[in-house]
Amino acid sequence: MTGPAAQAAAVRREFERIHGRAPDGVWAAPGRVNLIGEHTDYNDGFALPMALPQTTVLAAGRREDGLLRLHSAQGDGRITELAVADLAPGPVSGWARYPAGVVWALRERGLPVGGADVHLDSTGLSSSAALECAVAVAYDELYALRLTRPELARVAQYAENAFAGVPCGVMDQMASVCCVEGSALHLDSRSLDVRQVPFDLTGHGLRLLVLDTRVAHDLADGAYAALRAGCERAAGLLGLTALRDLSEAELPGALADLPDDLAPLVRHVVTENARVGRAVERLSAGEPESLGPLLTAGHASLRDDYRVSCPETDLAVEAAVAAGALGARMTGGGFGGSVIALVPAAAAASVARAVTDAFAAAGFGTPAVLEAVPSAGARRIG
Template sequence: MSSTGEGVWAAPGRLNLIGEHTDYNDGFVMPFALPHTTVATVSRRDDGVLRLTSTDMDGGPVELRVDDLAPGGPGGWTDYPAGVVWALRDAGHRVGGADIHYESTVPTGAGLSSSAAIEVVTALALNDLYELGLERWRMARLCQRAENVYVGAPTGIMDQTASACCTEGHALYLDTRDLSQRQVPFDLAAHGLELLVVDTRVKHAHSDGEYGKRRAGCEAGAAALGVTALRDVPYDSLEEALGRLEDPEVRSLVRHIVTENHRVERVIAHLEAGEVRAIGPVLTEGHASLRDDFRVSCRELDLVVDTALSAGALGARMTGGGFGGSAIVLTETSASPLVAKSVEEAFAAASLEQPRVFTAVPSAGARRLS
């Protein structure tokens, strides 16, 4: 394979502005793409071999036969691209072997969807090279199936759709039931604002069981309430619905999902009215719900939120699946350095590893580079 292969593709990580754990409940989410990407250099092979290499991962090349791919693989990072090839072929698409080399700037384990980035860039490259003609939303669906079935992580559809479909300067309002989407302008700089990402450097894994427990609890709540998914519980009828649930843990999960869907709608209303600062308190409400009702926060994430708010931030919350990863902080641009410094000092005082802090800029979705 030449240094450029037959082509080079990129897919971004994503940051979720609001709408956490709602995606596998047929609810609403609002992610945007980060400038951080996974880049794949790809060439087709005619011998049925999938050869995977990465600049960022330990170990040499991994070679797999596409005819032998099946769920329950060896584990590790190669399960994600291998799962995409399996999902494409399992859906009837004529995909053969390939040489794929990956390089990534998406932080792993930070709740910024490094897994979705490698899945989507793989699907996009193979879609182009093998002329499959798949729409972006359909590629996202197949990538989700790869992660659910091949990798064994029960994630929703948000991450893959965000990586595949987001556009620069916008947040993506996505209805995860029918995959209808709307690009909502999200230009913070024009309002003198910044959105900081604080990577706590605490690693988490969605497939470690806790994510699955939350999902099962949500499904139990929907079944007890007689609805297809918790998205079907109206916000105005929440208290009545909660009164019908006997299990206090299920009740808490239901409360979070229903109120979180409502928060997504409130954020959209504020953004479309040009009231960007007004989303700050809604973000903070979301964190309290994730911390208290969904119980997926942790000491480090709570420290970021509490410290940032004390330093003058307009709003803050954890983002991603939880149990570590990253938090986001909405702040005036002029106050951003002080907020970031305060968080770093709080971590030092708590004898925690220094967090990584950077500014999130809504960026382009997956694309071919050459």
């Protein structure tokens, strides 16, 4: 993988070729992997994500005619041209709805933003949050908005919720704009307070593998929305603002009062919030190797209570742990996607091979394997 300077230079050159002028700057925003704390953010809960070195890189130049002209290196080669004043949820489709949604969301806040020429490229990443956050930090500079990092995350989340139609929480966007190199981000999704928690993998002889099952999932298909609605319904029945307000000690009594379809959702959210707290304690004590059992327990909860796993992610977890991983779990919204595995550095290759062999034996496609390294959040790189 090339460094930020080389990425910035390459994207700048492409911007000049496509748009016929130099950009005002180049920005990058990372994807994330979540160590623990899944489906907790829209319940006002806690999470522990970290930024990845893989980023969406964006070159942009301000326009004074109110046009937003979007081009992606991963697109069909055409420029999508939109009038900023006419942006509204619905008409814009495909990848363009994410950057367009951010500009729309800024205008919805009453901020004085106009057009821009944009060229986007991805360094091996497919992340709507990274795309949104790259646009948000670029527009913050182009139009001197001076928004805080949590405000930029909220803008990006609103774009995904109201413009792209995905009812996600704020964790992905907060991770993309707030993470720092060498740390995981302890996020309170209610207050948006964050704490950087040191996560020194190399110093403890560890690696964190991301095992991409290559099973596609579309969170806009209704399953995600149904889960969120179920949690909100359960909170209402319990007289709570959000499930975050239910403690582990109160959980048994609450479960007895809930219908059978909602109790497992509540059990997952409450126990997952507790796992986040324990993970932060262990990292703060300098014991990252002790995260393993928490990861595996989190996967069991997502599989059995939240029911967002699938055969491929279950197999990846089982094969990784059997081959020597300290712990593993699915990460992300579910219904496919990736698994993370915390492994001793010496076992990384054999764990990756074991998962690949298990997939072949099951007739699944070959998973992709990459190493997750705690990296920096969104920033200007050129």
